[in-house]
Amino acid sequence: MKTTYLIERHARAGEETSSRNSEVIHSGIYYPADSLKTRLCLRGRELMYQRCRTLDIPHRKTGKLIVAKTNQRSYIENLHLKALKLQWPPHSAGDITSSPVLPTELISGDEARTMEPNLSRDISAALWCPETGIVDSHSFMESLEKDILESETGDLAYATRVVRVDPYSTESSKVIPGGQGWVVQTVTGNEGQTESxxxxxxxxxNASGLSGPFILNSLLPPERRIPMYYARGSYASYRGPGISGISHLIYPCPDTGPNAHAFASLGTHLTLDLNGKIKFGPDIEFLSPPTSEDSEENMDYWTKHLSPDDSKLGQMHLAIKQYIPEVAVEGLQPDYVGIRPKLIPPGAGFQDFIFRTDYPCDFGGVGLVGESPMISLLGIESPGLTSSLAIAEYVVDDLLSSTKSAQ
Incomplete structure (x- = not known):
């Protein structure tokens, strides 16, 4: 009997952030040590590699160099010190916890150029992160889809939009008699041929990515609604001089704000795909929110910004030349665009993942606190892909298990 349904408004999985990112398996080095981003990235990294090995999902542990100029050395030195102190997160397997959770090595600029000769002579030091890798995100998502379809209790509903979620109440019983929980209203199909x-x-x-806050905001009064910000990131493919033999991911030091974690982006970095193709990106451009009050338009306004163009290639080239000087602007071509869900505006500091639990009784519905939870996953940007399996584990084993629904 099917008891669990995954409702996806697109015709296939991963049409938003999951298929429009760098496809990097992150090591877990960038974020505050006590943050959920660090905890879930570290755990998710191990789960990701384990799943890839078990199911033959294409991936490669390439390692990553975070490169620094002289005035940036303190940044990577602090990352290295943090990595030395990190502990294995909850749920980690006992057979790996005797090894360092995040091995790193501080190396000189010359040592970095031995690994990657194309690096600028201005690079005076680098942090080597051997646990970083790349993955075929589409094959990874297909493996999850297969798990659901082959399960006895799960099913997928593609091209189906959740248009409203309401707490079950005495009024709801006139439509759906009995029970308690949430009344989820859906529409399947395209305009003219829809089924409610x-x-x-x-x-x-509620793991609806770029639309995450909209379900909650429809239940909340205006003063309590969750703001949402979208950051557009463009990627460029590259063919040309200055990249011969590159085999590792190369990241510059990110732009930081008033403190060591206040950055919105990891910088315009160099990544590889599994075929050896080199791409640069993403840059970052916060989108202006729509002025319309129409919720449907608000939900999807970001889709108008998905077409890649060459308007930012000059700026991207200037950023790349800081660490790989022989890259030619003529070799850069617009590739694709991704949108990152942000919960804070530009320059506002570090923002962790947010997992929020609400109950029908919070909104006048039937039941008590702890009964029939709605768990919302908000602001799941980088390192969301790496963390995805750990996020699922955390939501089910830690958050759901603490509610009465698990009893």
Whole structure:
């Protein structure tokens, strides 16, 4: 009997952030040591490599160099010190916890150029992170899809939009009699050929990515609604001089704000795909929010910004030349664009992942606190892909298990 349904508004999985990123398996080095981003990235990294090995998902542990000029050395030195102090996160397997959770090595600029001769002579030091890798994100998502379809209790509903979620109440019983939880209203199909439905769900996981806050905001008064910011990131492919033999990911030091974690982007970095193709990106451009009050337009306005163009190639080239000087602007071509879900505006500092639990009784519905939770995953940007399996583990084993629905 099917008891769990994954509702996806697109015709296939991963049409938003999951297929429009760098496809990097992050090591877990960038974020505050006590943050969920660090905890879930470290755990997710191990789960990702394990799944890739078990299911033959294409991947490669390439390692990463974070390169620094003289005035940036303190940044990578602090990252190295933090890595030395990190502990294995909860749920880690006992057979790996005797080894360092995040091995790193501080090396000189000359040592970095031995590994990657194309690096600028201005690079005076680098941090070597051997646990970083790359993955075929589409094959990874297909493996998760296969798990659901082959399970006895799970099913997928593609091209189906959740248009509203309401707490089950006495009014709801006139439409769906009995029980408690959340009334999930859906629409399947395209304009002119749609089918509406309503489901009474005991538990709801709101993991709707770029649309994450909209379900919650429809229930909240204006003063309590969750703001949402979108950051556009462009990627460029490259063919030309200055990159011969590159085999590792290369990241510059990110732009920092008033403190060591206040950055919105990891910088315009060099990544490889599994075929050896080199790409640069993403840059970052915060999108202006729409002025319309129409919620449907607000939800999807970012889709108008997905077409790649060459308007930012000059700026991207200037950023790249800081660490790989022989790259030619003529070799850069617009490739694709991704949108990152942000919960804070530009320059506002570090923002962790947010996992919020609400109950029908919070909004006048039937039941008590702890019964029929809706768990919302908000601001799941980088390192979301790396963390994805650990996020699922955390939501089910830590958050859901603490509610009465797990009893």
């Amino acid at each position: 439905d309503a489901i009474l769900a005991r538990t709801v996981f």
